[in-house]
Amino acid sequence: MRLVRPALPEEIVEVQKRIRFIVHRMDSAVANHEFEKARFYHDEERKEQENLRVLGEKYHVDDRVASEVRGEDVETVIARWSEYPYQP
Secondary structure, eight states, X not given: OTTTSOOOOHHHHHHHHHHHHHHHHHXXXXXXXXXXXXXXXXXXXXXXXXXXXXXXXHTTOOTTXXXXXXXXXXXXXXXXXXXXXXXX
């Protein structure tokens, strides 16, 4: 779907990276039984998720759109790559 969907704004990409980093740190804290750290990271994740929601509204981004790859999507991309027209 990355081939069809327009690129996300850099602000959103950065927030998504921070969320992944925070979740990784939170998981590590839980695995090491550092529950106060895990709670801190959980709170940080919630803040970043809210930030992501606000940015999504700002840029009119809807993650639910184009989140499902259908057979037609695959056929369209293959047709584009192979230069054979897709005919449904």
